[in-house]
Amino acid sequence: MATFVEAEGMVHVINDVAGGEHTLCGDAFDLASDEPGYVWSETRSRTVTCPLCAAII
Numbered sequence: 776m777a778t779f780v781e782a783e784g785m786v787h788v789i790n791d792v793a794g795g796e797h798t799l800c801g802d803a804f805d806l807a808s809d810e811p812g813y814v815w816s817e818t819r820s821r822t823v824t825c826p827l828c829a830a831i832i
C-alpha cells in the first residue's frame with residue numbers, strides 16, 4: 776500500500792522500500808534543511824499530481 780504526501784503543492788508517493796524517507800521522485804523528508812519552507816504534509820488525496828512520481832508508478 777502506497778503512502779501519499781503533499782509537498783510543494785503536489786501529491787507524491789513515498790518510497791516505502793527505501794525506508795519511507797524519500798518520495799519516488801527523490802525528495803527527502805529532511806530536504807527542509809536545504810529548502811526553507813519545504814514540508815511534507817499528510818494528504819487525503821489518492822491522486823498523484825507529481826509528474827515524476829506518476830512516471831515511476
Ligand SMILES: [Zn+2]
Pocket residue numbers: 786787788798799800801825826827828829
Ligand atoms: Zn514526486
